[in-house]
Amino acid sequence: MPKNTRNSKNSKPLPMKIIGISIGLLFILIVVGVMIIPAFFDKNPVGSLFNNQPAPWALSPKELAKFNYSESEQSGRGYFIEYCASCHGPTGKGNGPLSVNLKKRIPNFLSPSAKYINGFEKDLLFKTINEGIPNSEMPKFNYIPQLAKENIVEYLLHLKKYQNMY
Secondary structure, eight states: OOOOOOTTTOOOOOOOHHHHHHHHHHHHHIIIIIHHHHHHHOOOOTTHHHHHHOTOOOOOOHHHHHOOHHHHHHHHHHHHHHHHHHHHTTSSSSOOGGGSSSOOOOOOOOOOOOSSSSSSSSHHHHHHHHOOOSSOOOOOOOTTHHHHHHHHHHHHHHHHHHHGGG
């Protein structure tokens, strides 16, 4: 077997300080290059953090004045978007992103000819929210706080009453 011709006395130690600094600089360049620069141009979701834009569902002061929401209706709109809009859409048209996966088409709350299984009166809307609709994909939402349910119902009644505004 050949002997190791390299002598440990003659070899230089690795420059750990330089390697550590190089790795640190590389990390900083990656963070700046991948996150900060594209974010400045809003090319990725992180960019919205730097642009201070309102959420897509937020209403401008002009829209708030147009719809003339009461405090409970405005709160109900927020709860509706949180709990219901994924299926029903933000304005109750039945066009939420999950609606395409459902077996039956969701009713459009803004359509005068829409048919509602439980009806569209205040107490019937509470029943639908609390119990869901049997043999359908409308689940129970009995875990939602009572005030939130009341506000959602107020928002739905507002949608129905002023359906020509949406």
